[in-house]
Amino acid sequence: MKLAHWMYAGPAHIGTLRVASSFKNVHAIMHAPLGDDYFNVMRSMLERERNFTPATASIVDRHVLARGSRKRVVDHIIRKDKEEGPDLIILTPTCTSSILQEDLKNFVDRASIISDCNVIFADVDHYQVNEIQAADRTLEQVVRYYLEKSHTLDQFVTDAPSVNIIGILTLGFHNRHDCRELRRLLKDLDIRINQIIPEGGSVEDPKNLPKARFNLIPYREVGLMTAMYLNKEFGMPYVSTTPMGAVDMAECIRQIKKSLETLAAPILSSKRVDYESYIDGQTRFVSQAAWFSRSIDCQNFTGKETVVFGDATHAASITKILAREMGIRVSCTGTYCKHDAEWFKEQIKDFCDEIIITDDHAEVGDIISRVEPSAIFGTQMERHIGKRLEIPCGVISAPAHIQNFSLGYRPFLGYEGTNQIADLVYNSFALGMEDHLLDIFCGHDTKEIMTKSLSTDISPIWDPESRQELGKIPRFVRDEVKRNTEKFARRKGILNVTVEVMHAAKEALS
Amino acid sequence: MSTKIVETITLECETGNYHSFCPISCVSWLYQKIEDSFFLVVGTKTCGYFLQNALGVMIFAEPRYAMAELEEGDISAHLNDYEELKTLCIRIRKDRDPSVIIWIGTCTTEIIKMDLEGMAPKLEYEIGVPILVARANGLDYAFTQGEDTVLAVMAHRCPDQELPIGESKETKTKLFPFPLLKEKNLVEYANHPPLVIFGSLPSNLVSQLDTELRRQFIKVSGWLPAQRYADLPSLGDGVYVCGVNPFLSRTATTLIRRKKCELIVAPFPIGPDGTRAWIERICPVFGIEAQSLEEREERIWESLKDYLDLVRGKSVFFMGDNLIEISIARFLIRCGMIVYEIGIPYMDKRYQAAELALLQNTCIRMCMPIPRIVEKPDNSNQIRRMRELQPDLAITGMAHANPLGARGIGTKWSVEFTFAQIHGFANARDVLELVTRPLRRNENLDNLDRTTLVRKNNELYTSTPVK
The missing domain is CATH 3.40.50.1980 (Nitrogenase molybdenum iron protein domain)
Incomplete structure (x- = not known):
């Protein structure tokens, strides 16, 4: 047990859900008690998402504790399969429900027989890894699942230079803007974008991932595992230098060049891009x-x-x-x-x-x-x-x-x-x-002036109780309440402000 | 009331696949209310991240709130819970010196069957700080019921009432310069048995409701919870209790059964109608005839006129989140709104009996059908119903607000009603302020004359194909 006030990274299931809801037409099901589904709140509020976040909870309650949750989970998967028609359903427990040690893998196998869509169980240890690691793993798991599933894999790489961008996620830090910037960069370099996963990608896409000539991993937190898997299985090179800052931009672009050259297959491209002069121009003139x-x-x-x-x-x-x-x-x-x-x-x-x-x-x-x-x-x-x-x-x-x-x-x-x-x-x-x-004028602070009341000859007197009551009012409206109450008191000819006067003022002025 | 009942209230129950906040969220308002308390939530990262993200509690509450984060060793019972908690509590006592430490049990402590109740008295004795255990878990409870679990355990710690009746008649000098009681400079309390009010309200609301009752010469001898843990009210045989929040059924039961108090079943003091009914229920219990409440209610309605014109005839749909739904719906119906559906996570028909009766009477009075009340709603079904009903306003949990808004339905977060000051006569305005904000905002936006940018009529559709 440890005393905690704040977490830099969330629990594992948040990572899994971020990957799931980044993909198009994937539904995530949490095996969780009521209230553990706040991921929906985060996504809807932060991303100002217009669609309902495709993540629901199969509720764990007393009934489930007593009887097991197999029926409820399977029913929920089948219901969502019918209602939403997703390509894939990902089932994940939360820290809470993972302790139950129910055989969720088995539920998933059972449900996938009946349902039209694919169903997988996000295989993550909820007490060993955090949000970031779980996202990395789940992304790799989804990619692996679809690549292993498709037997007739089109192994040929594209003729033109091409790339996959891996690791753009919903709720990521400026990920959407970064992604747009990367598209621009790659367009300048005349490199075709084969896939961007998971954000906005379809789960059917991963099977086309090996067609690209290399993978670009902008953030090493999420995507590195996938890149390593693709490297091992398909010999795809990857670039994991973050293109942030002029020096690393140059480094990243040079690595991109190198990755394109590693494959034996010849590049057929109309345009020849001079990487060094591009770097020079961008560094000196585009970037200020x-x-x-x-x-x-x-x-x-x-x-x-x-x-x-x-x-x-x-x-x-x-x-x-x-x-x-x-x-x-x-x-x-x-x-x-x-x-x-x-x-x-x-x-x-x-x-x-x-x-x-x-x-x-x-x-x-x-x-x-x-x-x-x-x-x-x-x-x-x-x-x-x-x-x-x-x-x-x-x-x-x-x-x-x-x-x-x-x-x-x-x-x-x-x-x-x-x-x-x-x-x-x-x-x-x-x-x-x-x-x-600031040195000359002694700082930004003008608080003193703000709180000074407008000059009036007689100010009503606040008795101790009303003063205390005033103290309970949140600071940002306190002055306003004080002013309004005094205005009210003055109008009524009241000299002493009591708690009752405060209430009456609120009633009268609101 | 002699009005003939034309319709009766029926409760439906759905699948319970609804979104709501975890009951541990009660920490966010209770730590502020009880100033000398310390809340220790015994749970996992999932619990902590919820408080941090969904409620933004953590960093601001740091002085009087913390997570006891359960790690792998705790779950697999390799570590001794008692020793672990002892270390944390000693540190809390040293750093913060609270008057009481409240352990909030979570789903995880339920599942691993951690014996918090067994450990607390032992540790309390050992470290000399009172320790209460509230099981605010999501397995059994929803959102605001967390407060219920805390107040129920706190009730056990209230001192016993020693002098039930016959307290000396108390006289207080108060300057009271309002027309209502102009001739009276002295406010006397009637001689009546003690009255304790339960429910956590910000202190200025407490004082407003105290004042309302004082006008009827009723003295409130204490509130549960009090501002300070040390000031818990005395309870016992002969003490009357009355609730202000609709989600406190466990607390009510505890007060009746364990503390032998008399419960005054009243509607809740939300809206001028509710506040009046609340006072009118309390007065006769003490043989007091409520005075000038009708005029007072009338005056408040008068002052709400500008808002009433806005809401009259508009429709509203409660998805169900914080258990205050019935009271707010009743007030809004009285304001002339049409309520299509009241979703509610849990309904204690006995504790809410007076509120349900008032809802029924209000519907009759306003010539409205009684809205459908759905306990444990199913959000997907509700969204489907909303697509047909096209309400002007949906009062909903935070996860659904943006998507519903994008489909042309005005939305208000239900949590705002949890945190806003909605009790009492004067605050009825604040409820309407919240309710009308999306309506007024949409009107403003329409007036910008750029309606081609957004969909104008309330067309609700889903992005995913409906099979």
Whole structure:
């Protein structure tokens, strides 16, 4: 047992459900008690999803505990098969129901005989892995299932250069924007996109995955297992360098070139793309980030320190960008992806003073308050920590928040991503003239003026009880309530504000 | 009432495949209410992630709330539960020094049959902090019933009433400058047996309802829960109790059976009609004739006029989530709305008897058919029914709001009614404010004259083919 207040990564079933509901026409069924199906709330609210999230619960209740859930689960699968007509149903337990150790695999086998659609059981250990790992595994499981199922596999790779993008997920951190940016990049490089999975893909697609010449894994959290499977079974090369920041963009593009050359099959393409000149042009002219870092605006970064924390992909990439592209000192970098600690340390060892691998937000908070950086780049949790310490924070990684599902175009990947990141970094610091003016005028704070009441000759007197009552009102409306009550009292010629006067004022004014 | 009953209330029951919040969510409002408490939810990552994500509780509640996260060793019983919990509770006592620690049992503790009730008294004795155990699990309960489980165990800890009746007549000096009681500067309480009100309400609502009863010379001797754990009300034979929330049937039963209290079965003080009925039920119990309630209710209705014009004739569909559905539906029918269906996770017909009767009377009065009441609804069936009925407004859980909205149906989150202040006379306005917001918003959007951008008439269709 451990005392916990906050989780950077969710429980395993969330990962499975994210993969399931990213695919088109896949229904996920949770074997779970009432209330464990809040994934639907997250997806509907954060993604502002217009369709009903295709995930339902086969409810575990007292009745199930007493009698077993076989009938209920099988019935539920068959019902959803009839109602929704999905291509695939994925059954998953939650942490709670996995303890029951019911033979869900068996239920699935039973149901798949009767139902029209395919049914699989998401094979994940709910106490060993978290959301991220479970998503990685489930994606691999689905791909493997469909590839193993299709015996007449068309093994030929495409003539033209082609790629699969693996690991774009619903509820992912800026995934949709990143995906759009990657499409643009690949179009520029004249590489045809064979498949994008799982977001928006059909489960029938995986069997065409081997047709592409290589796989691109933008985030190492989800998709790497699938890429390794495809590499092992079909000899497909993959690129897992995250195309974030100008330097890694170049690296990623060079690896793409190399991957295209590894296959013996000749590339038949009308266009010849010069990769090096493309990189050069994009880095110097499309991306403004490199120039911007060298401009006078950014002189204020001199001597500033930061702390970075997030998932392995984002924390590592942002650290590298800050250190080697923007010249900002990174005092400490960390990740909550404990399972990927080795890779992470290897990546950033030359770019920061200190490395922290933890999923305890208190530890991160302690480091931040010790280092007292000028800015933090972290998750929503670090933003919260920063608020308490009055240190600005730019959010660069999941766990996501409604603010990270912006309607506007905010990619982190690609050359446009470099611009976005540069903006984010710049705006996170109090900088330049603003910094200077703040010093002169003693800060942003105008609270004093706001709370001062408008001048009136006689202010009603608040008795202790009403004062206490006023104290119970949430701070953001307290002043308004106070003003309204006094206005009411003045109008009625009441000199002493009591609790009753407050209530009467609310009634009269509302 | 002498009105002839033209229709009776019938309850349907469906499959129970509905979406609702887990009952552990009660932590989010109870920790705020009971200021010296500490809530320890004994559960898995799934529970913690729910509180963090769906309710955003965690980081803000950190000082008085935590998860005891069960790990593999706990599940497989390799670790000693008692020692584990002891370590955590000692740390909590040291860091936070709460007056009470409330363990919230979850589905997982039920399934692994962790004996929380057995361990609590032992540990309480050992560390010297009261420990209560509430089984707010999703196997047995829905959403707001979590509060019910907590209050039911808390009732056991209320001190026994020593002087049941015959308390000295208390006189309080209060300046009370309103027309209602203008001539009276002194408010006296009638001599009556103690009255304890149960249900967790924000303290300003508590004081509003206290004031309402004081106007009838009734003194509320205590609330369950109180602002501080140490201030729990005295209970016992001869103490009258009355609930303010419709989901507290277990607490009511505990108060009657274990604490020998007398339950006043009343409608719930939601809406001016409900509030009046609530007071009118309490008064006669103490031999008091309720005064000037009719005018008061009338005045409130008068003040709601602008809202009433908006809602009259509009239709509403409750998908069922927080168990407050009946009371809100009754109020909305009284406002002139048409209620097609009231979904509700669970209905205790005895505890809600007075509310159901008021619903029936309201329907008769407004010449409306009694809405269909569906216990343990099935969300897919409901969506199908909604497609036919095309309600103006659906009051629904958070998972369905955007999809229904995309299909042209105005939606309001049911949780807003859980968290908003809806009790008492003055707050009826807040209920209507919530209800009319989507209606007013849609009207505003229509007035933007860009209706070609969005579908105009309420066409509901599903994206997936219906077979």
